[in-house]
Amino acid sequence: MLSIKNLYASVEGHEILKGINLEVQAGQVHAIMGPNGSGKSTLAAVLSGREGYDVTQGTVLYDGKDLLELAPEERAREGLFLAFQYPVEIPGVNTSYFLRTALNEIRKHHGKESISSVKFLQLIREKLKMVEMDEKFLKRSVNEGFSGGEKKRNEVLQMAVLEPRLAVLDETDSGLDIDALKIVANGVNMLRHENNAFIVITHYQRLLNYIVPDFVHVLYQGKIVRSGDKDLALHLEDYGYDWIKESNETKD
């Protein structure tokens, strides 16, 4: 589904990603871990097409298409979803209206007709249950005045409604208490199926107790320096990132 080859990217002239290679197949969950400043969020930004990130080398194929050639909205319509680390507030724009507009853009892209308000309401009620959110959220402006936990749940709600093929979760666990973390993880687990895939970016192993990954990759100084299964995350938990730093330096 996603094939990243030798990806280099820089921000304002500083090279952040230095040769990333990653293959993601349908049905898989990949966790990307790493210390602060290792390039985790840059990877998410490059995949979603955020401005200000320059890809200097390498290729990213998504379902056989050159992902980097697509505008951010085209990537989204093709089924790439980014759960933001810092969801943005949009004052005056009703959450329900925003979500319906987004869903209809995606449907239009796939040649489907717009969803009726009645059907949309049915759909969203069902999805709200999944993230244990109250219907009154729909009437509020997008993320405005939401608590940190509410914002993150809103990201998962959007993911549930838009049903992406590839979801990138950028530190969705940061700032969540254990209850909210469970709700978010639960939502993700319910959405997992054989035709979609997840890239879960996290600093801590904690989230991976609830979203059990098929693969764990450790990102350090812009490169994936270790890959393994879920035990790699546990190992990191026990030994910390210093273990990676030290072993990497000795290797160099």
Next chain:
Amino acid sequence: MPEDLEMLEHFTNQEYKYGFVSEIESESIAKGLNEETIRILSQKKLEPLWMLEWRLKAFAHWQKMEEPRWANVKFDPINYQDIVYYSAPKKASSPKNLDEIDPAILEMYTKLGIPIHEQEKLTGVAVDAVLDSVSVATTFKGKLADLGIIFCSFSEAVREHPELIKTFLGSVVPAGDNFYAALNSAVFSDGSFIYIPKGVRCPMELSTYFRINAQFTGQFERTLIIAEEGAYVSYLEGCTAPMRDENQLHAAVVELIAMDNAQIKYSTVQNWYPGDKQGKGGIYNFVTKRGLCKGVHSKISWTQVETGSAITWKYPGCILQGDHSVGEFYSVALTNHFQQADTGTKMIHIGKNTSSTIVSKGISAGFGQNSYRGQVKILKSATHARNFSQCDSLLIGDKCGAHTFPYIEVKNSTAQVEHEATTSKIGEDQIFYLNQRGISTEDAVSMIVNGFCKQVLGELPMEFAVEAQKLLGVSLEGSVG
């Protein structure tokens, strides 16, 4: 970042879609302004002598006045002798019904999205359409007449209801109020007149569409609305003009009078031609609008969505004379390219327990300059008067400007006055967030701007709120991309 600027520039480049000129035969008088012009104009309109005298008095006053220069707008001096003060479609001599109207006019209104026939039947909105100087169609007249409501062109009111006109014309905006009001008083051509009798709630939205069609013509319409005790009316005006290289002057006067417990809701969707991307051409929209809350518990609400005109200069205000009277002003003003707007309101509190609310949303894009200018005046007699003002500005790009000039004058210590103001820039983060959900940049900007204006758009009658939303989107298309 240069990339954003490119984006912004691209988005602000959208053509004005109402810029067509219709081939309608019209009858005009020669350019220029003097007593003779006014006499001819009055004669053409078959006016009674008192009306002509009123005009001439205003003209004499105007000649002694000077063009005001205090607004935060820049323009070359206007040559008032180079304007045509009267132009009328030839076939339009007092039509009895829609069948008598020149089909070309009806077709033009259809182009503008105002199918008069359709509107009459479907929407239940009574429409008066003013083309250049003359009112060409007033629908639904019969139905309204059954309730005692008068909704007709201003010229007709002068002929048919002289007592009402004599009593109320100039009672809120005196002929010598300001330079443009005096000019209008001398040369006003047509407009709408509404009278709602005691205790009557007007059952439908009343609406007027103004259109400047002929070249070198100024439009000087006059609107007068009177709501008797306990009456209610909601009125909406819309305006468009063709694309012309020269600037055209529009100087209207609107007067509203609300008696005891009466309520008037006045909404404007102003989309005069704004000029091209280089700032050439466009309408100078210099308008005086004022409402008098004469009776106790009366209420006047102004709602305006100003997206057009090269220069907008207007301050729809309320004189809160009756005790417990309420004044409201909800405004969205958008300036793109080289448009300039200096707009706001005046709330004059005279009666006890009077209250006013001001919500102003200014959006600037391109090289647009947007100023809010508002006056809140609480007189000594206005015990326990209250005002709340909120002025928010949204900037799109880095070459535009937003300015706020609030004037607050309080002469009674029991008064409560609150003023809040914010200025924000449309965020790349917001646009990217919406992009990442599959929404294009143009739609994203439109969504963010509409969200910003929500509080004001919510005050518009339902069917027009949708139109206004689209208009904001269209006016900004090309400003980010």
